[in-house]
Amino acid sequence: MSSPAPEGLQLNGLGKTLGGRTIIDDLSLTVRRGELVSLLGPSGCGKTTTLRMIAGFLQPDAGSIVMAGRDVTRLGPDKRPSAMVFQNYALWPHLTVAKNVAYPLRLRRLPRAEIADRVDRMLGLVNLLHHRDSRPPRISGGEQQRVALARALVQEPDVLLLDEPLSNLDAKLRVRVREDIRDLQQRLGITTVIVTHDQEEALSISDRVAVMNAGRIEQFSSPAELYARPATEFVATFIGALNRFDGTFDGTRIHPGPDVVGVRPENVTVSTAPRPGALRAIVERVVPHGHFDEVRLRREDVTLAAYVSGAAPRAGEVVFASIDAALVYRDGRLVEPSVSAPVAAPVPAVVA
Numbered sequence: 001m002s003s004p005a006p007e008g009l010q011l012n013g014l015g016k017t018l019g020g021r022t023i024i025d026d027l028s029l030t031v032r033r034g035e036l037v038s039l040l041g042p043s044g045c046g047k048t049t050t051l052r053m054i055a056g057f058l059q060p061d062a063g064s065i066v067m068a069g070r071d072v073t074r075l076g077p078d079k080r081p082s083a084m085v086f087q088n089y090a091l092w093p094h095l096t097v098a099k100n101v102a103y104p105l106r107l108r109r110l111p112r113a114e115i116a117d118r119v120d121r122m123l124g125l126v127n128l129l130h131h132r133d134s135r136p137p138r139i140s141g142g143e144q145q146r147v148a149l150a151r152a153l154v155q156e157p158d159v160l161l162l163d164e165p166l167s168n169l170d171a172k173l174r175v176r177v178r179e180d181i182r183d184l185q186q187r188l189g190i191t192t193v194i195v196t197h198d199q200e201e202a203l204s205i206s207d208r209v210a211v212m213n214a215g216r217i218e219q220f221s222s223p224a225e226l227y228a229r230p231a232t233e234f235v236a237t238f239i240g241a242l243n244r245f246d247g248t249f250d251g252t253r254i255h256p257g258p259d260v261v262g263v264r265p266e267n268v269t270v271s272t273a274p275r276p277g278a279l280r281a282i283v284e285r286v287v288p289h290g291h292f293d294e295v296r297l298r299r300e301d302v303t304l305a306a307y308v309s310g311a312a313p314r315a316g317e318v319v320f321a322s323i324d325a326a327l328v329y330r331d332g333r334l335v336e337p338s339v340s341a342p343v344a345a346p347v348p349a350v351v352a
């Protein structure tokens with residue numbers, strides 16, 4: 001075998017047709033060793049299909065898959081240095097937690113003592129030693145998730161694959177478990193790919209996120225970059241909230257024009273007193289979100305959402321709104337440089 005490549009995982013021009021439709025189209029992606037990457041996108045965009053090809057459960061029609069420097073495209077799942085955690089965990093209900101975790105090692109016919117040792121070490125790592133002899137139906141959803149994770153990690157894979165790992169957990173547990181997964185992944189330094197349709201989940205735990213749309217990758221960037229500079233209009237709309245206008249942006253105001261102007265609600269400043277460059281608007285609605293309020297403003301036919309922390313205006317009140325930054329798209333692609341830092345130009349302009 002050749003010397004290990006710096007990459008943990010490489011997808012080169014993957015293609016897949018299912019039921020006569022192109023599901024994955026020329027998809028390439030390089031995941032660095034030890035990196036956690038999320039595949040994020042709307043339902044049906046091809047995330048699971050991609051993950052199944054990486055795992056070896058589905059053969060690509062085109063392209064190749066390289067893991068830790070080795071081409072595994074034609075290998076079955078059990079011959080690849082990867083392990084997968086399934087959405088429904090796929091645990092054996094009649095086997096104890098320890099036996100579930102031991103299962104893949106028994107398939108490999110490892111010596112009994114080594115199996116026991118590795119299983120205990122892994123159960124310790126996911127804090128489940130006390131449930132060693134419990135059966136999966138008797139433990140909580142979060143604990144079952146950790147058993148599934150332990151069963152994957154006990155195989156000491158080069159690449160860990162997780163399909164919607166948190167979708168069966170309630171909202172509060174989801175946050176805790178995703179942090180556990182991230183901690184463990186970083187401690188073990190394991191190359192990891194997670195499929196999710198939950199943007200908050202993807203942004204909060206990933207080193208980089210691949211946003212998918214209709215079988216292709218729209219953008220592959222760090223969470224911060226993805227949010228601050230979405231490369232396409234699709235990504236801008238999919239990640240975070242966005243006010244969308246047809247027009248152009250002069251640094252302060254939106255005028256009629258050929259582009260698409262996207263304004264994040266947090267980039268709208270709302271005040272009760274007139275300010276240079278700010279437009280007069282009526283508060284139509286205030287939606288509390290806990291630590292901030294979403295204020296919906298109206299000016300003639302145009303509505304604009306703004307996030308306000310601290311004292312929010314009331315519905316019906318007259319306020320003054322200014323746009324501090326905007327994302328401008330032409331033919332669906334980000335126009336550089338992003339426009340920000342408005343000059344206080346008291347132009348008697350229109351919105352839209």
Ligand SMILES: Nc1ncnc2c1ncn2[C@@H]1O[C@H](COP(=O)(O)OP(=O)(O)OP(=O)(O)O)[C@@H](O)[C@H]1O
Nearest residue numbers: 018019023041042043044045046047048049050197
């Ligand atoms: N065996 C199959 N035959 C035909 N079409 C399929 C098959 N498997 C998947 N598809 C289609 O491929 C597309 C992508 O499916 P996939 O499960 O990869 O999407 P996804 O992004 O994971 O969506 P979700 O978030 O809903 O799970 C869907 O339109 C799906 O209907």
